Amino acid sequence: xxxxxxxxxxxxxxxxxxxxxxxxxxxxxxxxxxxxxxxxxxxxxxxxxxxxxxxxxxxxxxxxxxxxxxxxxxxxxxxxxxxxxxxxxxxxxxx
Numbered sequence: 001x002x003x004x005x006x007x008x009x010x011x012x013x014x015x016x017x018x019x020x021x022x023x024x025x026x027x028x029x030x031x032x033x034x035x036x037x038x039x040x041x042x043x044x045x046x047x048x049x050x051x052x053x054x055x056x057x058x059x060x061x062x063x064x065x066x067x068x069x070x071x072x073x074x075x076x077x078x079x080x081x082x083x084x085x086x087x088x089x090x091x092x093x094x095x
Contacts, residue, residue, distance in 0.1 A: 020048050035068060042066040
């Protein structure tokens with residue numbers, strides 16, 4: 001069972017890195033996070049950063065400090081933000 005878990009996570013890491021590389025080519029994505037989010041905090045399960053370490057595995061951040069809350073509050077529609085500094089939802093965001 002432990003070996004299966006290790007293989008699952010190795011495969012997940014490979015897949016996530018490949019997805020990040022594809023996203024970087026198509027829409028210039030530089031980070032990919034997998035987290036558990038609740039109305040109080042966000043717990044980072046995995047973090048993939050192409051250039052700089054922004055958030056690491058195991059980090060716990062207040063709900064208001066993560067962009068994921070914007071996605072959750074947006075409902076079922078995709079949320080695409082071209083420029084974080086200029087967009088009305090993120091220009092004053094604490095992150």
